[in-house]
Amino acid sequence: MSPRQKRYTKHEVRSAVDKKVPGQYRSGREEVYWVILDGQKRFKVRVPKGRGNWGIGCQESVRKDLQLSHGDFDGLVDCSLTGPDYEQMLLEKSSQGLI
Amino acid sequence: MIDWRELGDSWRDDPAAIRESLRIGASEYTLLRTGEAHQEDSGAWWEGSPGLEYRFEWPAISAQWHSAVHMMELRTRTPVNLEDRLQRLEGAVLELSEALLTRPIACSTSIIDLNSSSYSLNRPIPVLVEEYRDEAVATFPEVEAHGWGTTPAEAINDLKAEVILLYEELTTAGPEELGKLPTAWARVLRYYVTKAEEVH
Numbered sequence: 001m002s003p004r005q006k007r008y009t010k011h012e013v014r015s016a017v018d019k020k021v022p023g024q025y026r027s028g029r030e031e032v033y034w035v036i037l038d039g040q041k042r043f044k045v046r047v048p049k050g051r052g053n054w055g056i057g058c059q060e061s062v063r064k065d066l067q068l069s070h071g072d073f074d075g076l077v078d079c080s081l082t083g084p085d086y087e088q089m090l091l092e093k094s095s096q097g098l099i
Numbered sequence: 100m101i102d103w104r105e106l107g108d109s110w111r112d113d114p115a116a117i118r119e120s121l122r123i124g125a126s127e128y129t130l131l132r133t134g135e136a137h138q139e140d141s142g143a144w145w146e147g148s149p150g151l152e153y154r155f156e157w158p159a160i161s162a163q164w165h166s167a168v169h170m171m172e173l174r175t176r177t178p179v180n181l182e183d184r185l186q187r188l189e190g191a192v193l194e195l196s197e198a199l200l201t202r203p204i205a206c207s208t209s210i211i212d213l214n215s216s217s218y219s220l221n222r223p224i225p226v227l228v229e230e231y232r233d234e235a236v237a238t239f240p241e242v243e244a245h246g247w248g249t250t251p252a253e254a255i256n257d258l259k260a261e262v263i264l265l266y267e268e269l270t271t272a273g274p275e276e277l278g279k280l281p282t283a284w285a286r287v288l289r290y291y292v293t294k295a296e297e298v299h
Contacts, residue, residue: 005201026264026268028264032261032264037278040276040277040278041276041277041278042280042281043243043278044243044265044281046247048247055231055234056201057229057231057234057235057236057247060236061247064243065243065245094278099278099279099280
């Protein structure tokens with residue numbers, strides 16, 4: 001049985017992405033954030049705008065977009081996983097040819 | 100009836116004792132029969148332990164044997180704590196119910212039109228739809244595109260818009276701008292999508 005999933009607000013997740021994920025929002029549709037490493041778009045994350053609660057399904061799709069496990073996603077939003085730590089994770093994935 | 104607690108550990112060395120082990124729940128007991136030959140009826144003995152009370156019963160053992168039946172909990176026993184077990188059970192039921200409530204109903208379908216006169220599909224796009232209690236997520240897994248909505252139809256329509264935007268973005272970007280995944284996504288999108296002006 002999987003452990004209980006933590007729920008976050010849209011604002012909490014968007015704030016974590018803004019602060020810790022290297023990249024920029026797509027122009028014209030600010031829900032899509034392109035993760036950029038070494039000047040190249042590596043993958044995208046669809047992050048909802050606004051505040052308030054949202055469903056677990058949307059939260060799960062953001063977690064998958066960020067290429068994170070449940071634990072690392074919690075860390076990214078709860079602050080235990082820092083921006084440089086996350087970037088390092090991405091660089092490792094990049095060196096393995098995964099992204 | 101002799102209470103073993105009054106005997107201390109002396110009963111352990113009694114060579115005439117007949118020992119049997121008894122397991123109740125997670126606890127193990129040693130059942131000890133000692134004493135002189137004596138006719139005795141069956142009997143019962145109540146024993147308490149934290150959060151639980153046991154009643155041990157035994158039949159008349161024989162015409163030759165009986166004076167006492169002693170129950171001795173083994174030192175290695177695992178305590179039966181019903182309150183603790185109940186709490187763990189409640190936690191497990193809570194986790195299970197939340198897992199069931201948050202688990203989506205998933206189905207696969209396909210998109211055959213992008214709701215746009217500017218784009219057409221060369222072939223249907225395979226879509227995974229996950230319906231949660233109060234939302235739905237439609238995913239085109241090969242390009243990691245999602246559509247969200249309160250119903251599957253809303254989520255699929257949202258996904259169509261996302262596919263068009265992604266197609267535009269990836270097909271107009273230079274190859275040096277795109278990493279490994281977006282480059283593959285662009286190939287996949289060209290396989291499925293054609294812009295209207297490209298048809299002629």
